[in-house]
Amino acid sequence: MRAAVCVRAGGPDVLEIRELPVPAVRPGWSLVQVKGAGLNRSELRTRQGHSPNVRFPRVLGIECVGVVVASTDPALPDGTTVATVMGEMGREFDGGYAEYALLPNSLLMPVATTLPWPILAALPETYLTARGALDALGVGRENRLLIRGGTSSVGMAAASIARGQGIETAATTRRPAKIDALKAAGVDHVILDEGGSLAAKVHEVWPEGPDRVLDLVGTSTARDSLRLVRRGGTVCMAGTLSGWLIPDFEPVAMIPSGTRLTAFHSDDMKGGTAVLERVVREVEAGIYRPNVDRVFGLDEVVAAHRYMENNEATGKVVVIP
Structure with missing residues (x-):
């Protein structure tokens, strides 16, 4: 072979x-x-x-x-x-x-x-990860979701799932040429990430901040995501685009009071036949757009x-x- x-x-x-x-x-x-x-x-x-x-x-x-x-x-x-x-x-x-x-x-x-x-x-790794991460966030129709690293495969899958559930979604990209692809995936608000804090741009969309942040960029943006999410909201780290370790991690200093930080690893979904079957059926029905x-x-x-x-x-x- x-x-x-x-x-x-x-x-x-x-x-x-x-x-x-x-x-x-x-x-x-x-x-x-x-x-x-x-x-x-x-x-x-x-x-x-x-x-x-x-x-x-x-x-x-x-x-x-x-x-x-x-x-x-x-x-x-x-x-x-x-x-x-x-x-x-x-x-x-x-x-x-x-x-x-x-x-x-x-x-x-x-x-x-x-x-x-x-x-x-x-579908398997991408959609199982996106589905598992959104479940870890506890995101629902009443929430506002920010996806960081929106044009990654998991980001696009998460946007597709969120659209299927009627969740208001914003997503970031660093490349203007990818804005249209995010809109086509069902993202309501595309935010151009030009480096530094996104706070001003995000607050133009949602003055109080998003209720949930799915961070697929990873360690380099963890601190910023915790500052972006509204107080009492949740950040889920589910990507490693910028590496695996957060240097000098200080939970008390980094995590605002009442804000939650969680994570999702796709290894938790291995053997997840029922979830994959659900994803496949939704794709076949046109609800999710791979x-x-x-x-x-x-x-x-x-x-x-x-x-x-x-x-x-x-x-x-x-x-x-």
Whole structure:
């Protein structure tokens, strides 16, 4: 089989297309023919050498969709369409950047759908993360939601879900060329983030501030998000676009009294078949609008990583083996 192998830590060029043996099944694991894999920022960071539990060479990819071709689980017979996310996929064992992947049965989520493979491949990690983060925020129709990092794949998915629920939403972007894409995704107020505090621009929209902030930029904006949200509101950290650690974190100084800080990690959604089924049904019904920015072939994985690293995408990037 063909696979994109990360041979060592480094830039996009450390991803090499190689011929590897098709993995042999073993108890508790089944073989999946990969039909599509969504690309994620965490894979970029793993490729750069920031995931301490990863040994190279490694086939990256924390998610994929495909068809079971050699099952060890009667509940997942051959021919079943499945999706899978996280569970150390693409880190402790080979992931979705390949024509076939040997995956733990516990991670495989069966889904019945006629959605095209690129669309289905754009859903698992992105929409499960967006859905889980919005649930962690406790956001409802009565709330005003600010999405920071709005043109990330999760940001676009969150905007799509919020629109489907009738939630008033604002979203940030640093690129004027991406404003129209956010409006098309259903964002009510697009805020151009030109550096520094967003307070003045946000308060033009909502004088008291948003009730909920979904921060997908991450550690560099955490303090600012906690100041932006209205007193008693909630901030959810669910992205790592700017890294994983908040330097000199001082909760008493950083978190205003009564304001809540929470987080969501997509690993909490691994095996979340019911949630994924709900997302797929909503996409099929046209309630959610999946935002596939660009589809690459497996041979183009270096270009795909470069595209992602340069922040050119507005929405999800997908690789089709």
